[in-house]
Amino acid sequence: MARILLVDDEPSILNVLSTLMKSEGHEPVAARSGEKAQEIFLSELFDLMISDIRMAAVDGLQLLKIAHRERPQMAVIMLTAYGSVETAVQAMKEGAFDYVTKPFKVDELLLTVQRALEFTRVRNENDDLRRQLDARYEFENIVAESPAMRRVCEIIGRVARTDTTVLVSGESGTGKELIAQAIHAHSARRGRKFLPINCAALPESLLESEMFGHVKGAFTGATATKEGLFEAASGGTIFLDEIGSMSASIQAKLLRVLQDRQVRKVGSNESTTVDVRVIAATNDRLEDMIENKSFREDLYYRLSVIPIEIAPLRKRREDIQPLVSHFIRSEIRDHSQLPTIDPIAEMALERYDWPGNVRELQNAVRHALAFANGGVIQLNDLPAKVISATSASRAGEATNNFDEMSGRSLRNFLRTKEREYLGQVLKNYDGDKEKAAKSLHISLATLYRKLAGEED
Ligand SMILES: Nc1ncnc2c1ncn2[C@@H]1O[C@H](COP(=O)(O)OP(=O)(O)OP(=O)(O)O)[C@@H](O)[C@H]1O
Ligand SMILES: [Mg+2]
Structure with missing residues (x-):
């Protein structure tokens, strides 16, 4: 089944085309002018447009140009009056898939429709594939020549499309934050915030209220209720840098957020649901920290659903x-x-x-x-x-x-x-x-x- 936009200023032709397309199991939408058609294909997606060439105001060729520019994935078949081959050829040059002369033969039209749909399906699949391939290695600002970095980019490409928690580890200056940003920038969350917080830079009490927020009067100096980063990053990504320096009590709270997706402000009894992707980074060896009990093992497993290790430059x-x-x-x-x-x-x-x-x-x-x-x-x-x-x-x-x-x-x-x-x-x-x-x-x-x- 395909979504097909039909454009003609003659209602009788629109009717015939509509019935035909429905009988083939497609979903047709009719437009009685070029202007109307343009409005429709700019607000909805179609697999194919079948348009008359000769129409008042915005004619078929103009419409084709706009469609080709704005909706390159949509195939276009033009209907031309018998004998106006020149216009038809021009339409092909402008990017139409094919043309059918009026009055059309049903078989011929249906065959052309079938071919156009098949063609766009294959082409769009190829485009998707190519995009996936490009995404594997091409991150605008990440240099990745070594096999090790190429593998990192491959992983970024794959995890970006998911919402899983990622743990990036590597020595200082290896590019952990850059990788985290790239994951966010290539995810569906890219339109929302990427909020980094350095867990080593703040004392425990401040870090807790930064992350989860606090209510008015929660502690001396809390003169107003404040939203934490988890709420502020809603819909986006939070980057927890130097996760190894987090205190035991904050580790416990973070674990709860990762488990239930709920945050509770300091001094409050109520929880709010948050939709945030977590990317954590560390240059400590967390495995060793687990061994000597300074990092929770359960939190480690929650965080390192996808571990990315960046090798030192040497x-x-x-x-x-x-x-x-x-x-x-x-x-x-x-x-x-x-x-x-x-x-x-x-x-x-x-x-x-x-x-x-x-x-x-x-x-x-x-x-x-x-x-x-x-x-x-x-x-x-x-x-x-x-x-x-x-x-x-x-x-x-x-x-x-x-x-x-x-x-x-x-x-x-x-x-x-x-x-x-x-x-x-x-x-x-x-x-x-x-x-x-x-x-x-x-x-x-x-x-x-x-x-x-x-x-x-
Ligand atoms: N593969 C790379 N391609 C291009 N620039 C890179 C690459 N890796 C790192 N950089 C650049 O190097 C600098 C350090 O990277 P970044 O801040 O991400 O490292 P980090 O691992 O977070 O360091 P730290 O542990 O000190 O916080 C940044 O300016 C970053 O843009
Ligand atoms: Mg960093």
Whole structure:
């Protein structure tokens, strides 16, 4: 069954078409003018529109243009007077699926309708599929080059469409809040609020009233009733950051909210139902905290329905370069004036261990941009920590290398560097050669060959 909009200024034709469509099991809606039809398809959804071309005021071609622009999913079949092939061809150019000449043969019309519906069904399915695929990897502001981050994006794409509670864990600066925002932004809740609250930043009593609200007179200073974040985020998402620092009593209250979807203001006996999605984040190891009884196990299981773990940046070095370009692009407005990076500086960025993860890298890029002049970022423009860490660990090696290097062929040098790099990548993947080969965009056989030091 399809919803079909019929447009003609002749009532008799509308009647015939209506009866025909109903007899085929469809649901027709009739419009006696182009204006009326436009009004209807802008407020309701149809699978197909069958429209006469020649009508007063808004004629069929104009209507087609609007429909094509505003309702691209709706197929359009035009009815043309016998002999006006030129207009019909124009209609096809404007995006009509097909045309049928009047007076029409019933069989021909029904066949065209069937084909148009089949066509749009397949096309719309394809669009859906493509959107799903895009959503898997494409989050506007998330750089995800490494397999680890790609997997994270895949999970985001899947959980965004649900309402389940998500627990994001990862070291400081790995992008936990960014991930939480992306989940919200791709969920049906995106039109509502995303409210973050840092559980470590507030003393217990204040955190409780921030989260759940309080009634007037609940405590000294509560001069008026105040709505908590759970109520304020109604219909949206609440982001509970640093969940590991929550006190036992607040943990108990949060558990109740997650179980019954009910919040009770501090000092009140009444509960209110709330519709809020919860995303929590932690850089503590909650499993250890459960072990030593500082985090409730039952709350942990409620929160971690979908766990997302973000690896530290040093474990996904493929993300470093793309992140650097991403941050340069977001710092510099004029993209025709983007600076380049000297290879030595680039190597330093790739080798540093980034204990502060992506946030530290972002700051390093800002630092470098402030110091660089002449449109090239040099090693010396990087923060001292990055320079000294690389030079400390590599200084000896670098000079040795330099001695070694003199007199060596470029080919020889490159091979040594290549093996060094392969070793690093392998280490990143805990020795998994298949994964390493994939990330290097080479075949497993090539990797084995290179590791064995065979000639190319
Ligand atoms: N994959 C990424 N792509 C682009 N930007 C990123 C990525 N990961 C992190 N960032 C950026 O790095 C900065 C730190 O990220 P965020 O604040 O989300 O980290 P966090 O894990 O919440 O840190 P903390 O534990 O310190 O609260 C932000 O500016 C964020 O936009
Ligand atoms: Mg954070």
